[in-house]
Amino acid sequence: MLTFDILAQVLWTSFATSTYLVLFAVAFALVLKVNRIFNFAQAAVMTVAFYAAHATVSMAGLPGWLGCLLALVAAVTASALLELVGFRSLRRRRATPMFVFIFTLIVSEMVAYLAMLIFGTWPTTIFPSLFWPVTLVGNVAVSDWDLPAIASMVGALALLFGFLRYAQTGRFMIAVADNPDLAELYGIEKDRVYLATIVTAGLLVGIGMCLYGSRAQVQPTTSIELMLFAVAATIIGGIGNLWGAALTAVALGVVQNASVLFIPAEWQGFLLYVFLFLAIVFLPNGIRLPDRRRGLARRIARVDLGETKPAETAAASGRGKA
Template identity: 85%
Template structure:
């Protein structure tokens, strides 16, 4: 029987466990919008980030706080390497999007294979134990992992939003996402913007895998499944809509976690493929709001990098 306490527990747990998934979805959506790449190599970056943190904390016995900076450094470094030795040469050779997509698949599978050779296939975690202290708030159990996970996700998104709107390179990213050739005509170096984009996405992935690996077991192929979740959220949320991808990741996380109330737990993974199938077949352009509501929704919940900022000059001239 469903009660308010059960629903509240499912909702809270779903919101907390969605935190790393949101970061994965936003990272994928960011590279897709600015660099125009379906970057399935992000799965490989996620694998590198996790095992960097795992090697430091679980294997080397270093303090737990060391794991996250190492994961960030590893994911950002691998992302930059992929851009310099992979994506940039492919752009210069005018490789087709399909060829670039195949390249990203090969990279992700290669990194997973190397991780199997080095670390084996046994599931493992960042910390030696997955048990976190639990506090009851009313009748809802809140673990010591939940608050920091949600906080880290919100801080990461806030920093990204601020960077895109305030930082010089962030505004360049918006310009390149809108029209890369025109941006280059105005003196913006596209290669530097593409590099900055994949590095920022790598940092988001590093934070996400540090959180995910602290609460769930990971093996070399886990990142590929997480990648599919990010793809589904990006498609349903609308390609190029970062915050649409973030909100969709939360919604899918809630649905997936709430499904245990109706179907056996072993079928939860099946829902991921259902999401992906429905997204590709029925929502290839994402969820579209009615015209009269879309403006408000975009102001509240989305940052569409393809929309230039309005020019206030006409308003001043009319005044």
């Protein structure tokens, strides 16, 4: 029988565990928005970040903060190599979007296979134990993992918002996302912006994998499943809408976790493919809000380029660089 306490516990736990899903979805949506790439190789970056932390903490016995720091370094390095060696080379050769998409799939599978060879296929975690101390708030159990995870997600998104809105490189990213050719005409180097974008996404991925790896067991192929969730959130939230992807990731995470109240736990993974199927077939352009509600959506997603005139964006960015 469902009670208020049970529903409150499920909703709190679902919201807390959606933190890393939000970071994965925003990272994927950011690269898609600016670089115009369906970057399934993000799964490879996620795998590299997790095993860097795992090797540091679980295998070498070093502090957890150092493991997470090295996870960020590994994610940024892998992302930069992916752009410099892979995507930049493909752009110079005028590779088609389909060819680039296939390249990202190959990279993600190759890294997963290498992780199997090096670390094996047994599920692992960053810390030796997944059990976190719990404090009762009313009748809701709040673990010591929950609040730091939520704070990490909120902090990362706040920094991203400030970076895109106020930093020169962030404004350049918006200009290139709006109109890359016009932005380049005003003196913005697209290659540098693409590199900055994928490195920024790598930081979000690194934070997300530190959270996930300290909460759940990870196998070399786990990142691919997490990527599919990010894709579903990006599509439903509206391609090009970072904050729409974030809100959708929270909603999908709550639905998926709360489904344990109605269906067996082993069916939760199946829901991911249901989300993807519905998103691709019925919501290829995302959820469209009625006109009377779009004012709120615009205030939430101020960095969405639909609100900025292309010429003004590129001109302002060009003047900023000058």
